[in-house]
Each structure stands twice: as C-alpha cells, then as structure tokens.
Amino acid sequence: MAAEQIAYTVKEFAPAVPGWLNKGDNAWQMTASTLVGIQSMPGLVILYASIVKKKWAVNSAFMALYAFAAVLICWVLLCYRMAFGDELLPFWGKGAPALGQKYLLGRAKVPESKHRGYNDVDDITEPLYPMATLVYFQFTFAAITLILLAGSVLGRMNIRAWMAFVPLWLIFSYTVGAFSLWGGGFLYHWGVIDYSGGYVIHLSSGIAGLTAAYWVGPRLKCDRERFPPNNVLLMLAGAGLLWMGWSGFNGGAPYAANIDASIAVLNTNVCAATSLLIWTSLDVVFFGKPSVVGAVQGMMTGLACITPGAGLVQSWAAIVMGMLSGSIPWVSMMVLHKKCSLLQKA
Template sequence: MSNSTTPWLDTGDNAWQLTAASLVALQSVPGLVVLYAGIMPRSKWAINSAFMAFYGFAATLIVWVLWAYKMGFGIYMLPFVGRPGPVVTIQQELSQSFLPSAGVAQNFPLSTMIYFQFVFAAITVVILAGAVLGRMNFFAWMLFVPLWITFSYTIGAYSLWGGGFLFQRGVIDYSGGYVIHVSSGTAGFVAAHWVGPRLESDREDVRPNNILCVLIGAGILWIGWNGFNGGDPYAASADAGVAVLNTNVATAMSLLCWVICDMVYYKKPSVLGAVQGMITGLVAITPAAGVVAGWGAIAIGFASGTIPWVSMNIMGKRVQYFHKIDDTLGIFHTHCVAGVVGGFCTGLFATIEGCAAFGLTNPGGAIDGNGKQVWLQIVGALFIIGWNIVWTSLILLFIKYVCRIPLRMSEKDLLAGDDAIHGEVPYVLGPCEAHEHLLSGHYPNSSNDGEVKTV
C-alpha cells in the first residue's frame, strides 16, 4: 500500500514506533529472560525462571490479539474497560490507528499500535513473575498469565491510556509507571502471598548464580527503556527526545544514589545494588518521562535511588510481614514503591510545556501552581493497587480451588528444580559426575535409596 493511498501514514512515525516496540520486546526477550536466569541464587532455577518469562511473553500476544487489545484500547464498555474483541483481519491491521474512547488518532497503522501495546502488556506479566520465581507451579502460571492480562492489566491500560475514567480526569501516566510497574509490583507481592515461600534453603543464599548474565539483562533493560518511554508520544516528536534523555538522566542518578546508600550502610558498593538502583530509576521516571524538565528527572532519580532503597533494605528487613511474604526479587520495592514515587513526583514536577508537548491539557504539576495534580496521581495509584490486590487474589484462588491446580510446586520438585520440572539443566560441564563439586549446592543428587538430597 503506497503513501498515495494512505495519506494519514507518516513513515518516520511508523518507523520509530516499530523500533520503539522492538526495543521494549527485547527487554523481555532476552532481557528479563537472561536476568532471571542469572539472578536466581541457585542455578537449579535458571531454566524455570527464564521459561516463565519466555512463556509469559508468548501467551500474552495470543490473548492480546484475540480479545485483550480492544479491552485496553477499544470502544467504551465500562468506565474502566473497553469492549473485548479480536484484531486479526487484514482490514483492521492496515487501517489507521485510532483510540476511540480517547478520541486520538496516530499516523501509523493499527497493527503497529497493537504490537507496541502488546510488548508493554507482556513485560508487565514478566516483571510480575519475578516475585514468584523458584516455587510457582508452572501449570498454574500457564493459566494465570491469560487470566491476569484479561482481568487486571487491561483495566489499568484502559483506565489510564485508553480513554477510561482516570484518563478523563487527568491522571498522568506517561509510559506505564502505574499501568505496568505499580500493577506488577502489587500483583507480584499478592501472588507471593498466595503461592507461598520458597524452600528455606533456597532463601538463605541470595547470591546470583551468574552475575554477568544479570548485568547483560540489566543492560538490555536500560537501553531498551529508550523505546519504552520514547515511544509513548506515538510519534517521532520533540517530546520523544525529551523522554529518552530524561529516562537516562534519572536512571543514572538513581543508580549512583543507590550505590552511595550501599556504601554508607554496608560499607561496600554492590553490583546488584547498582542494578536495583538502575531499575528503580527507570521505573520512577516512566510516569513522568516527557512532561518533566531535566532537573525534574534528576530529582526523580534522587528519590528513586533513596526511598525504594530504604523500603528494601530497612523496612524490608525489619518489618516482620516482609519476611513472611517471599517476594523473590523484591518486585514490590523496585516496581510498586518506585512506581508510586515516580507517579507522586509527576504530580509535583510536571511542566505546562511538557504536558502540552505530549498532547495533554493538564496545566503542569504543583511547581506550576497545579497542586491538584498531586491528588490525582495519588488517586490513580490507589485505584491500580486496589484493583490488583482484589483481582490477583481472585484469579489465584480460582486456579487453586476451582481449577484444582496447586499454586506451589511439590516438595520433590522444589528440591530438584529445573531437572524435575523441565527435564533440563542450564549448565552441562561434562559427560559424567566428575564436575559436580563445581556446582556444590546447585543440583540435586540421588542417594542409593532414591531420596533426593542437595549436593
């Protein structure tokens, strides 16, 4: 189809949107796949953790094109959700992208918008998985993904982006601080409660089995975030450039603050701490990326490098409730807390010029005299948190009691890990057991009486 028959098509916007979508896709596959495989304390969980992310990405796409995209971005059905339906015909895919409830059109095809929004949905459920790694029954996870995307993710997407009631009231979520990070952080914490904890032996040693894989995954996340935030103006616009720059500035500031906090408190700079600070910076700038100035990005980076640090390292270790809930990768702290911090700071630091460049009518935030924006941001966060507490619980209880699928693996599978669950191991060092001592504590070993024991 040539430009002459599609006068609405801007090839530059379409090229950037597809590029941005591909960058976001790379954050999940291979980004979080590799990061999860490397960050798990025992290598016996490397394949299962990576596969949970891999499966979540694929399952989300099928759900997305069959009914979920229209729930998040389609025609009004309820104030918080659109009417479900498929988007799989060639006529739909070639037509101009249009968000009917928001009344906004884009200069690229609907197929581009469907894919762009899919990669956001996929990474949300992949992030959520980080809270239940190392013990969630894979069969329960297979059912959980489509149900959670349908009854939880689409609600936040429509309410804040698709033209729903929070969108209409002026809550700002530039690129998913609430829709993606607060929702996944909340849902992950709730899921960790219902699934139950890992084996005590798996919780004692928190050292990653492959820290270089963690750094590779973290690097893909950071650079991929240029598409995450840079793609949300839906155009190769000036504001896209602002969003990309602010994203990197806030992330760098957050990383440095987290490392400094580690040095002051633990007397050592930690690579894992730097990765956590990077993630909280990326999360916190997400709701604000293109509507704040550079100094606002620095302020947000400072907040995201300190407040979630206190949440994870002080509150998380001293409050007994956080010991009871086994949030494997601390998703609550790095995504829910950081997302709320970023959303609140958006209400403080949003500028009139930034909002206008993004196409919003909001008169900035508190710094420009619009203190009401702070309260709007709080309301938006509370809705996402409340909805995810209720619906994540209902979905998991449905899987457990109605579908009769255990949420947690059997004790035998928990002891063995990847080999029992998938029949595969991540690292094969030789054709015999001569190298087993190199992996002490990572793999199960069978005694003569058949009892599974850890090496």
C-alpha cells in the same frame, strides 16, 4: 514530466503508502516496539535466569519466555480491544479480534472509539501510522507487565500454574487498568495522566506481584537466608538490555518521533543513572563496598520512577527523582526489611 507526476501520484496513494502515513513516525514506533520487546526477550529472560539460584534458572527463564508468547496470542485474539476498543463498562472495553487486514491497515486511533475526554472535550489521538503498529507496540507493554510480575514469584510458582495465570491476569486485570487510563475509561475521563505506564504497568504488576507472592507463600527458609545470583555477568547483560530498551518504552509513548520522545529518552537515562549511583554510594557508605546486585536494583528503581512522567518533567527533576528512587527503596530493602518480620517472610 507527466509520466513522473502520474508515477508519484500512484505511489502516494497506493495502499502500501496511504496519504496519512508518516514513515518517520512509523519507523520510530516499530523501533520503539522492538526495543520494548527486547527488554522482555531476551532481556528479562537472561536477567531472571541469572539472578536466581541455579536450580531455578531454567524455570525462571521459561516463565518469561512463555508469558511473551502467550500474551501476544491473547492480545490479538481478544485483549487489545478490551484495553483500547469500544466501551463495554467504564473500566473495560469490548473484546474482539485485532487480526483483520482492513482493521490493521487503517489509521491508528487512541482511544479507538469516540470518547469525551477531560473537561468534556473530544480527545482522540490519531498517530500517523497503521493500527498494526499500535497493536504491536501496546502488546510489548502488556507482555513486559506480566514478565515483571513474574519476578515476584520466581522460585515459588510451578510453571503449570504460571501458564494458567498469565492469560487470566491479562484478561481480568491488565485490560481493566489499560482501558481505564489509556483506552477512554473512567480514569481517562477524570484527566488522570500516566505518561508511559507507571500505573498501568508498574503499579499493577507490583501490587499483583505482592499479592501473588503472599498467596503462593514464602520460599524455603534456607533459600530466603541466602539468595546469590548464579551468574553475575549474565545478570549485568540482562540488566543492560532492560536499561537500553527503556528508551523505546518511554520514547515510544508520545506515539510519534517528536520532541516529547527526545526529552523522555534523555530523562529516562538520567534518572536511571542517578538512581544507580545513589544506591551504590549508600552501599559503600554503610557496608564498605559496592554491590553489583545493588547497582542493578538501583537502575531498575530509577527506570520505574521516571516512567509516569518521563516526557513531562524537566531534566533536573529527573535527577531529583533518581536521587529519591535510589534512596527510598534502598532504605526499605536494607533497613526496614531487617526490622519487619512480615517482610522477612516474603
């Protein structure tokens, strides 16, 4: 009996199993990280390669593949601690490597240093898993942000220009938004809530993509007039990976395997399904037939819409959000786009 107690004590306090480690939370967070990673690679790699014209397929896929690898190296060498480390400026953290064993095996902490939160109350989350898990989870968010941005310049940007753009935008743009909202910056102090990246990821990549598309310039007129996907089945496969991976995207945001994660996963799928059905219904009503590309677009707008509040809203609200995300973007793309000369040049 005494021998069993000694063995249990040694196991409990061994370096591989510290007392604060919750194996369930750690397993879920690593699973969520993998799901988000699958959204990018192979999800968006396949989606981008198949949704563009055949002549752009390889370049589009490689842009996503390169971004995934480049972001990871930049993230562990410098950018993680710029986004979540000690404060350098109200909108930026102090850059430093996140590679040391002592650092990575310590208990995770968000924000990493002590900050005063909303209403001047200490507000630090300490998940029950090591920093290595958190660093990788946040990397997958950073990577998909760049890859989503790439969607705005498919068929426009040279791969060499993209290779230079990725680390520069990550360092000088993404880390600013991440630190300001999630890392203890000025928006964090103001009490701004971004559940899982509606601002840090989707808003930033959307605005950056629009800006990049404007400065890079429009595609050729013949390409703008007809832009069919080169492989519809692969497009659906990529879209499916993106949708299923979003369960990790929003389900991992609470940093634990808890009830918030459960409701976030359900709301994510409810909103995406509603948005897809609304978009498809509008296609049938106004054009007489459904569109596979339209269904994918509706799915993506629904996923983006629910992200800022996936674990915060009730499920009936997720349906309402899906109705809005399936209709408002449809009007902007199918009606306003045809009437606005500026949008037609994009």
